[in-house]
Amino acid sequence: METDKLQQAGNPNVETASKKTKTTVPGHGDGSKGTVGDIKAADPVMSATDVNVYYGDKQAIRNISLEIGKNEVVAMIGPSGCGKSTFLRCFNRMNDTIEICRVEGDIRLDDEDIYDKNMDVVLLRARVGMVFQKPNPFPKSIYENVAYGPRIHGLTSNRTELDEVVQNSLEKAGLWEEVKDRLDQPGTGLSGGQQQRLCIARAIAVSPEVILMDEPCSALDPIATARIEDLIDELRKNYAIAIVTHSMQQAARVSQRTAYFHMGELIEVGATEQVFTNPRTKLTEDYITGRFG
Amino acid sequence: MTEQKHSVDTNLTAQRVRSGLARRYRLERWFKRFGIMAVALGLSFVLVLFASIGGNGYSAFHQGFVRLDIKLDEKVLDPAGSRNPEVIGKASYRTLVRNTLFDQFPEVTSRSDKRELTSLLSNGADFMVRDQVMASPELVGTTHSFWVPVDDEIDMLMKGYIDRNVPESDRRVSDRMIGWVDQLEQGGYLESRFNTLFFTNGDSRDAELAGVRGALAGSMLTLVVTLLLSFPIGVATAVYLEEMAPRNRITDFIEVNINNLAAVPSIVFGLLGLAVFINFFGMPRSAPLVGGLVLSLMTLPTIIISSRAALKAVPPSIRQAALAVGASPLQTIIHHVVPLALPGMLTGTIIGMAQALGETAPLLMIGMIAFIVDVPQGVTDPSTVLPVQIFLWADAPERAFVEKTSAAIMVLLGFLVLMNILAVFLRKRFETRW
Numbered sequence: 001m002e003t004d005k006l007q008q009a010g011n012p013n014v015e016t017a018s019k020k021t022k023t024t025v026p027g028h029g030d031g032s033k034g035t036v037g038d039i040k041a042a043d044p045v046m047s048a049t050d051v052n053v054y055y056g057d058k059q060a061i062r063n064i065s066l067e068i069g070k071n072e073v074v075a076m077i078g079p080s081g082c083g084k085s086t087f088l089r090c091f092n093r094m095n096d097t098i099e100i101c102r103v104e105g106d107i108r109l110d111d112e113d114i115y116d117k118n119m120d121v122v123l124l125r126a127r128v129g130m131v132f133q134k135p136n137p138f139p140k141s142i143y144e145n146v147a148y149g150p151r152i153h154g155l156t157s158n159r160t161e162l163d164e165v166v167q168n169s170l171e172k173a174g175l176w177e178e179v180k181d182r183l184d185q186p187g188t189g190l191s192g193g194q195q196q197r198l199c200i201a202r203a204i205a206v207s208p209e210v211i212l213m214d215e216p217c218s219a220l221d222p223i224a225t226a227r228i229e230d231l232i233d234e235l236r237k238n239y240a241i242a243i244v245t246h247s248m249q250q251a252a253r254v255s256q257r258t259a260y261f262h263m264g265e266l267i268e269v270g271a272t273e274q275v276f277t278n279p280r281t282k283l284t285e286d287y288i289t290g291r292f293g
Numbered sequence: 294m295t296e297q298k299h300s301v302d303t304n305l306t307a308q309r310v311r312s313g314l315a316r317r318y319r320l321e322r323w324f325k326r327f328g329i330m331a332v333a334l335g336l337s338f339v340l341v342l343f344a345s346i347g348g349n350g351y352s353a354f355h356q357g358f359v360r361l362d363i364k365l366d367e368k369v370l371d372p373a374g375s376r377n378p379e380v381i382g383k384a385s386y387r388t389l390v391r392n393t394l395f396d397q398f399p400e401v402t403s404r405s406d407k408r409e410l411t412s413l414l415s416n417g418a419d420f421m422v423r424d425q426v427m428a429s430p431e432l433v434g435t436t437h438s439f440w441v442p443v444d445d446e447i448d449m450l451m452k453g454y455i456d457r458n459v460p461e462s463d464r465r466v467s468d469r470m471i472g473w474v475d476q477l478e479q480g481g482y483l484e485s486r487f488n489t490l491f492f493t494n495g496d497s498r499d500a501e502l503a504g505v506r507g508a509l510a511g512s513m514l515t516l517v518v519t520l521l522l523s524f525p526i527g528v529a530t531a532v533y534l535e536e537m538a539p540r541n542r543i544t545d546f547i548e549v550n551i552n553n554l555a556a557v558p559s560i561v562f563g564l565l566g567l568a569v570f571i572n573f574f575g576m577p578r579s580a581p582l583v584g585g586l587v588l589s590l591m592t593l594p595t596i597i598i599s600s601r602a603a604l605k606a607v608p609p610s611i612r613q614a615a616l617a618v619g620a621s622p623l624q625t626i627i628h629h630v631v632p633l634a635l636p637g638m639l640t641g642t643i644i645g646m647a648q649a650l651g652e653t654a655p656l657l658m659i660g661m662i663a664f665i666v667d668v669p670q671g672v673t674d675p676s677t678v679l680p681v682q683i684f685l686w687a688d689a690p691e692r693a694f695v696e697k698t699s700a701a702i703m704v705l706l707g708f709l710v711l712m713n714i715l716a717v718f719l720r721k722r723f724e725t726r727w
Contacts, residue, residue, distance in 0.1 A: 099540060126619035136610035138629060149618040206618060
């Protein structure tokens with residue numbers, strides 16, 4: 001009840017400013033009354049339904065539902081503080097590490113409730129990898145960075161297999177050629193872009209089903225960014241990817257679907273091309289045309 | 294119009310800034326000078342301290358020895374010719390040593406004069422001759438030159454601490470003894486040598502025989518106990534409180550109490566140790582074990598606080614990175630957080646150990662102030678520690694203990710320097726950059 005009220009109060013533009021034809025769209029998300037567009041993915045791997053997140057008394061996410069599908073990149077855009085990162089972190093329960101954070105709602109990975117008592121966080125995070133805003137390689141060798149995940153999960157039985165996994169991951173992350181001769185050197189000695197690709201290699205070394213990326217290029221220069229974007233497109237073949245980004249060009253370039261967040265709500269979601277060329281709500285239009293945000 | 298006004302304004306800004314610039318820089322210069330002065334003052338205090346300790350103490354590292362050419366008569370030492378150490382050890386070396394000295398000064402005949410003459414030698418002289426003969430029994434039957442320490446008063450005379458111009462009645466050494474000393478010196482029988490006794494002996498009532506070995510061993514044993522107890526407990530506590538414990542009133546309360554414990558006067562810990570470890574648990578008095586326990590209590594807050602600070606300084610991104618690849622909280626802590634925090638933890642531990650090394654008050658309470666001659670062999674043997682030894686010697690009336698006190702301080706400082714070098718080495722060894 002209260003969330004409904006808040007939704008109406010905090011999101012008047014959807015109802016009033018935009019044309020009626022824009023708001024009533026067939027296949028409108030179930031449960032999330034405020035969201036315009038189709039929250040469904042063609043082949044969903046993870047699905048969030050009616051997610052609310054609170055930091056203490058403050059509500060950061062209001063009633064958001066969204067699916068992340070196989071072989072697709074979902075971009076989450078929106079102004080700072082709109083809750084997109086918070087929402088992203090719900091998918092691998094990284095919000096658990098924040099003591100005052102409380103998550104309500106239903107998030108499923110292959111139809112398993114990830115907030116269920118029986119769901120193990122360690123297992124979940126092995127299945128849902130994450131890449132952070134700032135490259136955060138371990139202060140260990142390049143090899144150890146990539147090998148860490150497979151090693152703690154016992155994914156490989158001997159050194160040769162582990163070597164293979166490391167090489168494979170680094171190749172997929174497009175870093176192998178640059179580092180193959182110095183695997184024993186510290187990962188922190190690489191350049192920013194290389195570090196971020198190392199973090200991606202580290203994430204894919206445990207063969208997750210989903211990769212979450214929280215503004216992975218915001219600390220990188222345009223050349224490094226372009227490389228990561230190519231990489232994301234490449235990774236889409238094998239993984240479901242959700243990416244939070246502040247760069248609308250990036251969202252347009254790498255994603256198949258785009259979700260626009262505003263003030264803790266999911267305003268609009270749809271095929272990237274449609275969202276950028278023909279946004280259905282005024283808020284989205286204002287944001288992507290640069291009129292605010 | 295507006296442009297003109299604007300340019301006037303910028304001029305005004307520049308003017309104001311310029312007029313204030315000199316003052317700003319002057320303040321900076323003064324601040325710099327003040328800083329340099331403070332550093333210089335601090336350094337000069339340290340230098341004065343070191344100079345005074347070094348000046349007082351360096352002479353303790355050498356000691357006057359007298360050469361005695363003792364005829365090791367087989368008939369006296371080993372009448373049966375068995376060369377059995379037990380037999381050789383039982384002979385009267387005191388007589389041998391004294392007779393050698395009397396032979397050297399045939400003019401000394403009266404009983405009291407003879408007593409005065411023997412007082413030139415250290416009380417330990419006969420034992421040292423005996424030990425040497427027992428160590429090499431083949432000396433029996435020969436005449437061998439032994440170097441034995443002189444009495445501490447004579448040593449003081451040799452080092453020039455006793456003024457010969459003072460009237461005899463006000464002097465610790467009589468004119469006649471000075472004469473004998475001069476005679477020995479001219480004959481080449483008197484020599485100042487490096488004082489190995491200072492490093493190999495325990496405490497003694499005779500200044501010339503007193504050494505720091507016992508106190509050094511006691512300090513080391515105590516510190517080993519302290520380190521073995523306080524490092525694991527302190528680190529475990531810090532890791533639990535910082536990484537695992539929920540933030541609630543209980544943990545807040547614990548945190549406040551740990552911080553307060555760091556400020557508790559150390560003698561209180563001594564009283565606690567006396568009441569709990571000795572009276573209640575019946576542990577031995579004056580033992581490094583109890584000393585280590587008490588010092589652990591004292592060191593723990595230091596280690597916990599510095600370890601927590603080190604853990605806090607580990608960037609959260611590393612924790613997130615580990616958690617995101619699916620490391621369990623414990624794996625995150627053990628594989629990533631603790632190794633990164635280790636240099637800081639070690640620094641805190643070494644600081645705590647250095648404090649413990651210099652601590653005196655709590656150890657007085659548990660009886661480590663006792664006069665103990667033997668070098669402790671284990672943690673339950675009675676012993677004393679370096680700072681307490683310094684305290685004891687500083688209290689001793691003999692002039693010779695003045696230099697011993699300073700020398701013991703030098704040993705203590707040397708110990709501290711070694712510990713700090715170890716700390717720097719460990720820091721460098723475990724430091725990882727990111």
